[in-house]
Amino acid sequence: MTKKKILMIIGDYVEDYEVMVPFQCLEMVGHIVHVVSPDKKSGDFCVTAVHDFLPGEQTYTELRGHRFKLNFDFAAVKECDYDALVIPGGRAPEFLRLNAKVIELTQQFHHSKKPIASICHGPQILAAAGVLKGIRCTSYPACKPELILAGANFQDTAADKAVSDHNIVSAVAWPGHSEWLALFLEKLGTKITL
Template structure:
């Protein structure tokens, strides 16, 4: 089974983070959480409420972190997941995140992005020529990064699997697990 790296930080969306971790573990894979430091990150809960033009945000659970970005050797992992929420806005500027994410794209390893997760590879120029889903208001950002935006729950482009947000997670997880199972990955 694969070791899968989860890149996250404070204000990551709780379902975007926890659902993939639990699904990967359920599938027999090892999910390893990396963040700017090794302290637990504070997740948030985003919801869609009547009368709001945008989603709302409430405090969520804390997520234990296994290692800091600076300690990640990407060669130790067979796949990558980048959950959404607000964390991608600031982790995308971390030089270690650039090193890590570029490794997975360069080696055509499975990469899963959820909701705002595509902001990370977009900032690194890694979405150019690709097809991706994202939280729908990010359509222009994704297109400016050179990608084709698809409004779908389980968009697969080679080894990359993306979705619009937590309501899509059952479809995204099924597609990501298929890509993961087909990949030739290091054993955990």
């Protein structure tokens, strides 16, 4: 397997599982993952949030999660230094999509046809970057209208499923990690043998 260098963009109140699990899994299989956040440097922290889905309630609950330590400076990031991009969900994408450099980086990864994995509210950034036209994808259901407005071919999937189309892999939420990460590893050319 060729070791890949992956960029993960997060912000405060990123979904805890959606940053912790992919970061650890991608590193576990031998990839290098730089986790960055606008206006923050290596050694700074982003606060995460833990979301849960309770039967009979109309939306998810949110609790404060861990502090995730960033390992690279956002200001130093250049798309050409990376093989792929990961955009977790939670509340962070709603403000990250307002950052011009986040949008520019997302567009560069897409135009270079590099793999992009996005989950939950993460596709809000893809929609804002204008890279979803004609792409089959999914997201947390609350994001569906803006993905459709961005031209996506939205797929209503179960929470434990993922969708792969062109260079983009997407999933509804953290229950879909297994399929989402497996599809992303496939796009990276990562082969795991038992």
